[in-house]
Amino acid sequence: MEKFKSKTDLWFVLFLILLFGLILVRLVYDRSWIGFGFILLVSAFIVHIFLTTYYTIKDNKVLIKCGFFYNLAIEIKDIKKVSESYNIISSPALSFDRLEIVYDKLDTVLISPKDKLRFIDTINKINPQIEIKIKDQKRHN
Template sequence: MATTYRSKVDGWLLIVLLGAMAVCLPAAFAALAQEQGWVAWLTVAAVLLLGFGLPLSLLFATRYTITADCLQVRSGPFRWRVPLAAITDITPTRNPASSPALSLDRLRIDYGRGRQLLISPRDQAGFMQAIEQACRKAGAGR
């Protein structure tokens, strides 16, 4: 049975993402006013996809799913799959590095040979308990 945890979202990041979305709408209209034909519509599509669609997908599709054998991480159009057996450590961090986390209240997942992933589940205690149980069941070496 899979368990899914949504990302915690820091207020400052929410403001940045909503600001990016708000700025892209006037930019799209400005492109339409300056260009004609397919070039204008291509520009509008690119501006809306990157400036509106990407932040929206990050806000609504950043989540962490624990299955019987892996941790599946999704953040907008990006995806990671971490085998539970490969997880070597999980530690709290406030590392601001780019990652599939919408908060600086993060967990660093160390796995494989020197690989790591930063995530920010809203319910960190519940996530930690669920991942520990899943790792034990999967026979992972945590």
């Protein structure tokens, strides 16, 4: 079993801290304790997502975990292509430096493993038929 943490964009973290910090300060200033409590809960949920977004390779599957609600298992034998992506669509990725995984017929998922090359090498050892398209190391299998 190999576990890969999600890469995290520092500017994104700083943006969220600034945004939620300013909202919380304003709510305290206005003495809006219900709103303060709600934003605190939302902040705790976001922190939980940051702490629990990772990708595991186990039993010939890629297991994708993000927070309480997102759990996806992909059979590595079903992966057709892995390519770099900077797509901003919502996904279980904490960075915009992403990998797009195409699997089954036309299913896709975007992830952001911190060590992209090791992730790709690990799945490629299990399924050498995966088409790999990345800048650092262009390979076509």
